[in-house]
Amino acid sequence: MANSTLTKQRSTAFKSTVALKSAMAVTGGILVLFLIVHMYGNLMIFGGQEVFDEYSHHIRVIGEPMLPPEGALWIIRIVLLASVLIHAYAAFTLWARARRARPAGQRYQTRRKPVQQTYASRTMRWGGVILALFVIYHILHLTTNNIAPGGASDSPYERVVNGFQIWWVLLTYLIAMIAVGFHLRHGIWSATQTLGANKASRQRVLNITATAIALVITVGFLIPPFSVFFGLVS
Amino acid sequence: MNITLRVWRQKGRGDEGRMVTYKVEDVSQDMSFLEMLDVLNEKLTLAGEDPVAFDHDCREGICGACGVVINGVAHGPETTTTCQLHMRSFKDGDVIDVEPWRAKAFPVIKDLVVDRGAFDRIIQAGGYISAPTGTAPDAHANPIPKADADRAFDAATCIGCGACVAACPNASGMLFTAAKVTHLGMLPQGQPERAARVVKMVNQHDEEDFGGCTNIGECAAVCPKGIPLDTISQLNKDLLGALASGKL
Amino acid sequence: MTELYIEGDPIRDEKAPEGPIEQRWDKRRFSAKLVNPANRRKLSVIIVGTGLAGASAAATLGEAGYQVSSFCYQDSPRRAHSIAAQGGINAAKNYRNDGDSIYRLFYDTVKGGDFRSRESNVYRLAQVSVEIIDQCVAQGVPFAREYGGLLDNRSFGGVQVSRTFYARGQTGQQLLIGAYQALERQVAAGTVKMHTRHEMLELIVVDGRARGIIARDMVTGEIETHFADAVVLASGGYGNVFFLSTNAMGCNVTATWRAHRKGALFANPCFTQIHPTCIPVSGDYQSKLTLMSESLRNDGRIWVPKKAGDQRDPRQIPEDERDYYLERIYPSFGNLVPRDIASRAAKNVCDEGRGVGPGGLGVYLDFADAIKRMGRPAVEAKYGNLFDMYQRITGENPYEVPMRIYPAVHYTMGGLWVDYDLQSTIPGLFVTGEANFSDHGANRLGASALMQGLADGYFVLPNTINDYLASGPFEKLDENTPEAKEAAESVRARINKLLSIDGNRTVDSFHRELGHIMWEYCGMERTEEGLRKAIERIRELRDEFWQNVKVVGTNDELNQSLEKAGRVADFFELAELMCIDALHRRESCGGHFRAESQTEDGEALRHDDEFAYVAAWEFTGTGEQPVLHKENLEYEYVEMKQRSYK
Numbered sequence A: 001m002a003n004s005t006l007t008k009q010r011s012t013a014f015k016s017t018v019a020l021k022s023a024m025a026v027t028g029g030i031l032v033l034f035l036i037v038h039m040y041g042n043l044m045i046f047g048g049q050e051v052f053d054e055y056s057h058h059i060r061v062i063g064e065p066m067l068p069p070e071g072a073l074w075i076i077r078i079v080l081l082a083s084v085l086i087h088a089y090a091a092f093t094l095w096a097r098a099r100r101a102r103p104a105g106q107r108y109q110t111r112r113k114p115v116q117q118t119y120a121s122r123t124m125r126w127g128g129v130i131l132a133l134f135v136i137y138h139i140l141h142l143t144t145n146n147i148a149p150g151g152a153s154d155s156p157y158e159r160v161v162n163g164f165q166i167w168w169v170l171l172t173y174l175i176a177m178i179a180v181g182f183h184l185r186h187g188i189w190s191a192t193q194t195l196g197a198n199k200a201s202r203q204r205v206l207n208i209t210a211t212a213i214a215l216v217i218t219v220g221f222l223i224p225p226f227s228v229f230f231g232l233v234s
Numbered sequence B: 001m002n003i004t005l006r007v008w009r010q011k012g013r014g015d016e017g018r019m020v021t022y023k024v025e026d027v028s029q030d031m032s033f034l035e036m037l038d039v040l041n042e043k044l045t046l047a048g049e050d051p052v053a054f055d056h057d058c059r060e061g062i063c064g065a066c067g068v069v070i071n072g073v074a075h076g077p078e079t080t081t082t083c084q085l086h087m088r089s090f091k092d093g094d095v096i097d098v099e100p101w102r103a104k105a106f107p108v109i110k111d112l113v114v115d116r117g118a119f120d121r122i123i124q125a126g127g128y129i130s131a132p133t134g135t136a137p138d139a140h141a142n143p144i145p146k147a148d149a150d151r152a153f154d155a156a157t158c159i160g161c162g163a164c165v166a167a168c169p170n171a172s173g174m175l176f177t178a179a180k181v182t183h184l185g186m187l188p189q190g191q192p193e194r195a196a197r198v199v200k201m202v203n204q205h206d207e208e209d210f211g212g213c214t215n216i217g218e219c220a221a222v223c224p225k226g227i228p229l230d231t232i233s234q235l236n237k238d239l240l241g242a243l244a245s246g247k248l
Numbered sequence C: 001m002t003e004l005y006i007e008g009d010p011i012r013d014e015k016a017p018e019g020p021i022e023q024r025w026d027k028r029r030f031s032a033k034l035v036n037p038a039n040r041r042k043l044s045v046i047i048v049g050t051g052l053a054g055a056s057a058a059a060t061l062g063e064a065g066y067q068v069s070s071f072c073y074q075d076s077p078r079r080a081h082s083i084a085a086q087g088g089i090n091a092a093k094n095y096r097n098d099g100d101s102i103y104r105l106f107y108d109t110v111k112g113g114d115f116r117s118r119e120s121n122v123y124r125l126a127q128v129s130v131e132i133i134d135q136c137v138a139q140g141v142p143f144a145r146e147y148g149g150l151l152d153n154r155s156f157g158g159v160q161v162s163r164t165f166y167a168r169g170q171t172g173q174q175l176l177i178g179a180y181q182a183l184e185r186q187v188a189a190g191t192v193k194m195h196t197r198h199e200m201l202e203l204i205v206v207d208g209r210a211r212g213i214i215a216r217d218m219v220t221g222e223i224e225t226h227f228a229d230a231v232v233l234a235s236g237g238y239g240n241v242f243f244l245s246t247n248a249m250g251c252n253v254t255a256t257w258r259a260h261r262k263g264a265l266f267a268n269p270c271f272t273q274i275h276p277t278c279i280p281v282s283g284d285y286q287s288k289l290t291l292m293s294e295s296l297r298n299d300g301r302i303w304v305p306k307k308a309g310d311q312r313d314p315r316q317i318p319e320d321e322r323d324y325y326l327e328r329i330y331p332s333f334g335n336l337v338p339r340d341i342a343s344r345a346a347k348n349v350c351d352e353g354r355g356v357g358p359g360g361l362g363v364y365l366d367f368a369d370a371i372k373r374m375g376r377p378a379v380e381a382k383y384g385n386l387f388d389m390y391q392r393i394t395g396e397n398p399y400e401v402p403m404r405i406y407p408a409v410h411y412t413m414g415g416l417w418v419d420y421d422l423q424s425t426i427p428g429l430f431v432t433g434e435a436n437f438s439d440h441g442a443n444r445l446g447a448s449a450l451m452q453g454l455a456d457g458y459f460v461l462p463n464t465i466n467d468y469l470a471s472g473p474f475e476k477l478d479e480n481t482p483e484a485k486e487a488a489e490s491v492r493a494r495i496n497k498l499l500s501i502d503g504n505r506t507v508d509s510f511h512r513e514l515g516h517i518m519w520e521y522c523g524m525e526r527t528e529e530g531l532r533k534a535i536e537r538i539r540e541l542r543d544e545f546w547q548n549v550k551v552v553g554t555n556d557e558l559n560q561s562l563e564k565a566g567r568v569a570d571f572f573e574l575a576e577l578m579c580i581d582a583l584h585r586r587e588s589c590g591g592h593f594r595a596e597s598q599t600e601d602g603e604a605l606r607h608d609d610e611f612a613y614v615a616a617w618e619f620t621g622t623g624e625q626p627v628l629h630k631e632n633l634e635y636e637y638v639e640m641k642q643r644s645y646k
């Protein structure tokens, strides 16, 4: 086959479904790394108000004076935002594609019985949507403090403490964190498969690793709010 | 035993279809699922009704022609082809839903028969090793490590039945495509075209309106030949490698 | 007997070269005319069939630059029945250094065919076998390999050398996928146009040359006319005339029979192979029989109860009430006697009422001793997949209860008569693979059919067809050519007739009854009396078919009953010819066993002085006496000997 056709084939392949999901896997990976760091940061709440606020302050001044105030943070924010957008774009594109691949009128009459797909794998899309909504809610709550159920504050520590004493705030976070857990349980495994690291012989190890990371992140995130709620942190 | 069937009936390509209920009596446990449909068809024919069309040929699980979705599962409750499914997997009085493979890339031709030409076109795009007749070196010129040969073989057992597409919530044909990419990509003979092959096959796969794979794994679970899920991982790796390396 | 047929002039293979056998193929290739690559684009070839024989030919002729149109009745060329072959493919590679050679493969095959095949052809087959393996490996066919990375071999069917290449239990599938991929590559390149779900229903002969086919688009029902400069039939075997066989449901004789009706001679139709180890019939609904690898006979012991009608659970029958009949009658070969002998012996014990299982049509294949001797894990390692397949189909566990097996029709050695160039008696009509009368004589050795199909398709036909095409391109034709019009009309008329009868029996019920007749009288053992009865009953049934068959629906849609009806109609005519052929050949040879011609020990007895010929039949009309043309067979290299397996 002529070389020009191959070049064309190659550029088409950059837009293929496989390329899309690879983008999703890479951005998903960035988000997972962020979550791990974020979770670690949240656990500093046990160091008390000073430590926690200092940490929050610290991330705003890293790199100064080379970077303007909040410079590093904005870089991180831009990377994160780009990741979420790319991730969501790929997810929605593939979702739309899947709907087109089995359009209305060509669907099964009988409810399909899942043979081995897991609950986690089946809920990736809606789980992701829940996550996206959560993130908006969460930023309005704890970063911009526009939503301030327990009272606004300049101290992130106080925002957390004020917020999680209220049962329904805790509940929304609980639900969100469970969604995170499921999304990651499948997502981490899935990313390794997408990026070509899966092999039959490794499948077990990968599965266990994915479950472990998902569990650690979920539980790690949930400890501070529950501690606040039960008065261990005040 | 007596069975109630609810079968998808559709006259032709563009026509509306619907589920129609039939009763089949005196079904023997030893009948294959298709033989049970034969019994129904004999009855329908004698009554002057149109028999149910379904694809089949070898009836021994190797040609890949047969395949229907039975009670929501591609090829039914056992991990095998529809022709090798036997009625002993069902109970007297069961109500069984029978539907064709469903995917835009597999349009229904009639009743349970679908057009799987898309698979052939994926192979046309690059699912081969270019070895014109008469150009081959001696078969022993290229020893192949047994592990590679075995992996290639496991992937090569795909019979092109399309159950993977039918079962995939995204109607993706990725397991089929990956099986061929892995089969040929594991062999030394397959190396020269390896990068170009995966690129062309994936493009054709997308072109055919299959959905994208999001690693759900239903495909491998229903695959009658047990094509392993990691072949899709291999395909991804080959494609990313081909895109990254820039050499095609 | 002559009231059944007329004897005509003998025929000769005009293309067969003379001289030392090793040089004949080279000689023929050298003498055959060539077609300049630039001219090939102007020449077109139709190939019916995408099995090993058809797909390999289409790919190779496409590569050479001809315009190829390829046809199959399945939805994809990859599903041709070659896909079902399990065992393996022979080649005289001598990778084992165990004394194999082209000459030995040639010798074994001629002898295995019971001296009813042509020496020149078989020698060429053995020569080409070597290239087949190279070709397939280059395409990526994953043959079994050893730890050193080299190809593994096994021995097959009573041969003393290991020359069989295999790919687990699915050699046919892997070979076919290789050919299919090569074919699809040509489709992409634009040299081959693929017509799937198209059934050839008539041959177009213009000025004595095969110039095209009439095919029905099985989705729309359209009757299409396709022209070409040459037509190749690679449409497989006709074992389904027996209704139950190991063939796929769609296997048919229509393509070759239609050509036969247009003047192509049909050779040795009665030569059918019966395979001894198939899963027995379990009921009337049964649609096909499944083959189980012959390798099972290496460790399983075959027996039936001594007492007729013994209904006990086989495990309750004590040793001294069992008859291990093969070990008893053939002490030196025991359970490993050739296919035809094992099959007939099973039929005999069942005829005595000692058969087991539903309907008394089965014998036990018992692994209890093997399990005791080698241990269950060893048996599992060796035969696990076969045991699983058996269990899936029968629902019985062969590790605990002995398997039941019974012979089934497996392969047809007969087919359209072809010369050394694979050209039939109609110029421009070539026939390859199982569809021709082939190189197997009266019996096919295991692992030889795959070899022949690929030899024909990759290497023989692409060389010989040039000689014919070199005198083309022939006159351009269009749908108004009277012969084409007439062919299309006759197809339409036949379809309309089938649809309009509206009787009260289904096609399957006729087919099943025809199969019963054939199995009973033209199966494993044939007698003069039985064959005469069969001919009578076939004729009656055929008349009834044309008056009482019920085919629902119309032509303008996917209509599977209509497809079947057309095939069964042709099977009726073929069945009669098979019986006539079997009747006229008053000798036993290979797969053809005439009860009147046996040795004192009940073995097949050939009559070389009278019957060392190919019986090539000419069609004269349905129910009319066919004309027999004999092609004499001469043996210069292999001495004709009687087989003995005692």
Ligand SMILES: Cc1cc2nc3c(=O)[nH]c(=O)nc-3n(C[C@H](O)[C@H](O)[C@H](O)COP(=O)(O)OP(=O)(O)OC[C@H]3O[C@@H](n4cnc5c(N)ncnc54)[C@H](O)[C@@H]3O)c2cc1C
Residues within 6 Å of the ligand: C048, C049, C050, C051, C052, C053, C054, C071, C072, C073, C074, C077, C079, C080, C081, C082, C083, C084, C085, C086, C087, C088, C089, C171, C172, C198, C199, C200, C201, C234, C235, C236, C237, C246, C247, C248, C251, C252, C254, C255, C291, C410, C411, C432, C433, C434, C435, C446, C447, C448, C449, C450, C451, C453
């Ligand atoms: C169960 C089984 C196991 C076997 N195992 C072995 C083995 O181990 N080793 C061995 O050497 N041999 C084996 N054989 C025999 C061997 O497989 C066949 O003889 C061989 O594959 C035939 O190949 P073919 O290309 O001639 O025909 P096929 O593969 O039968 O192909 C026929 C083609 O013709 C097409 N066709 C037929 N009629 C029409 C029509 N009217 N119009 C359009 N298209 C048509 C079909 O669509 C198909 O594409 C086995 C056979 C069976 C049944």
Ligand code: HEM
Residues within 6 Å of the ligand: A038, A042, A056, A057, A077, A080, A131, A135, A138, A139, A142, A143, A156, A160, A173, A177, A180, A221, A222, A224, A225
């Ligand atoms: C119970 C769990 C969580 C707690 C207690 C928590 C707490 C916080 C707090 C206190 C802040 C504000 C930090 C600051 O302004 O200095 C913050 C910011 C943020 N959190 Fe969380 N978080 C949790 C879970 C999550 C999850 C699951 C996600 C992502 C899916 C997430 C994403 C973010 C983002 C994107 C910011 C904004 C960072 C910025 O741009 O300033 N958080 N979180």
Ligand code: HEM
Residues within 6 Å of the ligand: A021, A022, A024, A025, A026, A027, A028, A029, A031, A032, A035, A084, A087, A088, A091, A092, A124, A125, A127, A128, A129, A131, A132, A135, A183, A184, A186, A187, A188, A190, A191, A192, A194, A195, B213, B214, B215
């Ligand atoms: C912001 C937090 C999020 C994180 C940490 C995250 C993480 C991940 C990861 C790691 C994957 C696996 C990628 C792969 O399969 O290769 C994944 C997959 C997926 N994500 Fe997210 N995601 C997030 C948000 C979202 C959002 C907002 C959506 C919404 C649409 C979403 C939808 C999906 C879907 C559908 C998949 C499956 C695709 C696949 O498996 O390839 N995710 N996610």
Ligand code: SF4
Residues within 6 Å of the ligand: B157, B158, B159, B160, B161, B162, B163, B164, B165, B175, B176, B179, B219, B222, B223, B224, B225, B226, B227
């Ligand atoms: S991968 Fe499995 S399910 Fe899909 S076509 Fe191949 S054999 Fe069928």
Ligand code: F3S
Residues within 6 Å of the ligand: B167, B168, B169, B170, B171, B172, B173, B174, B175, B212, B213, B214, B215, B216, B217, B218, B219, B220, B232
């Ligand atoms: S089920 Fe579908 S999503 Fe991928 S893993 Fe299988 S193709």
Ligand code: FES
Residues within 6 Å of the ligand: B055, B056, B057, B058, B059, B060, B061, B062, B063, B064, B065, B066, B067, B081, B082, B083, B084
């Ligand atoms: S009919 Fe061939 S696989 Fe089922």
